[in-house]
Amino acid sequence: METFISLAIAILAAPLFPGIILKVKAFFAGKQGPPLFIKYYTVAKLFRKGSVYSNSTSFVFTLGPVVGFASAFIVLLFFPFAGATPLFSFHGDVIVLFYLMGLGRFFTVIAALDTASPFEGMGAAREVFFSTLAEITIFTVLLLFCRMNGSLSFAEYFIGENPISFMSDTGALLFLVVFAMFMVLLTENSRVPVDDPATHLELTMIHEVMILDHSGPDLALIELGSFYKLFFYSAFITHLIYPFSTADGIGNWFMFYGLLAVVYAVVGVTESMMARFKMDLVPKFVLTSFALVFFAAILTMGVFQ
């Protein structure tokens, strides 16, 4: 029961949190900012609309949003939000899920290329490059976690017998992981300093430019998918900061969503305080995150010997 409630909350709450980022950014800019529920309004509005399709596009263009959404959504089914047992879990599910997100990206990219637009091609080329680099960091984190407690699934990481936490012997290494995963979060979810979703210059964007030609419910699916993706990455970091155990009950949930809001707020602060990198600096930024976790992984060699 707890599983379903937790999942339902996650599904419903995910569009709320990006509103926090907007609020934080507005605060820094000295503005009032859009209402907290802005993203719900956006999605609802898009769902009501029709669509315009480019003459260049084929069926692949319509598959992009669907696969992208499905691949972001499936992760929620495997993730132990606030320590609740996820709907599904097995040893190795993290690999499957990160690859499924790769599938989502594959279709987003080919949908962008389907429009024959040079801008969308440009965004697609950047997206595949940067996300490949981010994947290296992610897999280093996976093998670091596997080395810490032998687990290979989200449930084992956070609510297993020997959860990954700051309290354990190797907890100090998690500082590096939290920092690196935050950088991955910024990269994978097209936030400043890697990408700027707010800019109006198509040349400088990555993710947003790929979806220029989508409209109506298609665009709504893409937006929802990106909310879930951001929600997942933020929840991952939240779990690293504060480990949960199923025994603690309802207090967990407040703690979890509170910390989650903090993670989103930090994203907002980062966006307010940093400018977007020049494109050739982005690989260095992403590889810095890799260097951090790689260092952590090498350190485990000393710990276990």
Place this chain on the structure above:
Amino acid sequence: MDTFLLSLTVLLAGGLFALLTYRLFSLMKAGYIAITAVGCLIGLYAIATPLQGGEIVTFSVSWLHIFTLSFSLDPLSAFFLIPIFAVCPLAVVYSFSYMDHPEQQGRVGVSFFFCTLLIISMALVATADNIISFVLVWECMSLSSFLLVLFEYQKISARKAGYIYFIFTQAGALFIFAAMAMAYSHTGTFDFSSFSTIPANFKVIIFFLALVGFGSKAGIFPLHIWLPYAHPAAPSNISAVMSGVMIKMGIYGIIRLYALLDVTELIFGEVVLSLGIISGILGVVYALGKHDLKKLLAYHSVENIGIILIGAGIGMIGISSNNMVMASFGFAGSLLHVLNHSIFKSLLFLGAGAVLQKTGIRHIDQLGGLMKRMPTTGKTFLTGSISISGLPPFNGFVSEFLIYYGAFHGITLNGSSFIFVMLAILSLAIIGGLAAACFTKVVGVVFLGEPRTEKAANGSEVGIAMTAPMILLAASCLLIGLFPAPFVDLAFMGLASVKALAPVGAEEIAVVTANLALAARLFLALFLICVLLRKVLYLRKQISRGPTWGCGFTQPTVRMQYTGTSYAMSIVDFFRPFVLIRTRYSGINRIFPGRTTYESRVDDIAEVALVDRIVTPLLYLIGKFRWIQHGYIQLYIGYIVVTIIALLLFF
């Protein structure tokens, strides 16, 4: 064994039929395809028993009264026979339309005959059980494929490709012969079964000598140079067989030799794993840099051979460190990837052949928009692209997952093994990401968007004889992805021949495959629900069509589209200095500039190194001895006489 020999006989009959009846062109093609299909079906039936762990059947015949040729059909052989008997007939069916050149009927007949010889010799390589029979059929395989590459021998490029292939395959064979000869000198018998008695330090030499030979056949970096030449030169049905099936014989050789030598030292696994990592990463990077569709696919073979070797390397390290779960899953993933790669790579080559036949273009930057013009080819090619990128719910992911699973089991190892395992996992992740990048490029530039040239705009769908094999192969990609259990079991059964491997519990395998199947089906269900949801959302909605949003630019042309070159450049650039990027830019230098040109190409460092460091110095050195070759026959006879006298005096 009787059924197996029967299938080979039927296949041979098909080849001879093609050779004898080429004047009745259509009849020849139809008859040849029918006989070959029947032969391959019999072959598939024949390997069913050994795969299920039935007793190992052997067959031997004496040859030239001195040598015995012996063959045996054990689980490992049987596993490698699956792609041979399953993929080759599809390529043959495809050739019905693809090789539709009645004006060259003789040549097509000969090509069919050699194709049959290639299939038979591959089947025999996988079953050879002593040194003599192995090297004999290995040479048959190399020579028949060499002649197949030379199909368009009137073209200089095809002849060049043929020569390069010939040199690599024969040099490789030389290393294999050397390894076999060394083994013979220690055992005194031609039997494979006595290999385990060789002294340990000679095992190392034998293995690495043979690794060079098998590696040049499989396309391990830097011995892969022939692949990007031979595959584009050969007809697409032959490329599919060569890339999908034949290069796997190199992998078979490596795994078989490893099993025969029965070694457990760490060095074997570490070297194989390192070669796998290098081949995997550089293969896909060069694939990104290449824009000839078939050349690009050839580099992807290098990449996938890399993945297969990473699996095998994980397996070998697992055996060395007595971690049997790691070893079994590594080897099983490696074997399954052999099967999977044979499916999707042949699918992709067949798709490339269809594009080539209808447009006559191999350079991807001149294509585009073919998804609407060739829907079946486009959809099957897309399926193959997702599979080769190792994305679920298709088959490429299943084998990669098994390798990951094995590797993650080795993560608790210490010292250098941990470093190797870590590198293996990371490089698998990088390879996966880059492969996805490369195939989004191929699908996006070739099949999506707007056609960039007149020829591409006039493309149309190919006939049923060509689409049917592609549909079948694409369907098997999805089938293995959604129902992995029987195929994973096949791979584990194939492992029964590796004696150093203690079998891992059937339960663990069942759990892993069940989980994989669950995830794949769950995703598919979710996807279908989303499709349905989308349909509901679009009910009674206004849907209109218009031009692509040009970001304010009102005069877009098809030439403004992102090209494959520009798409991949930043990634390829990242991998300098392991790739050589050469650009030529004429520059803008006057007030009214003339025509400017910009050209970029990505050169293979292995090839450049071979040319600069080995071939050029060698030619220079040999050039110094040119005065010996003067053309006077009497002096040549003089050389012979002097040599004989000298030899008689000294020996």
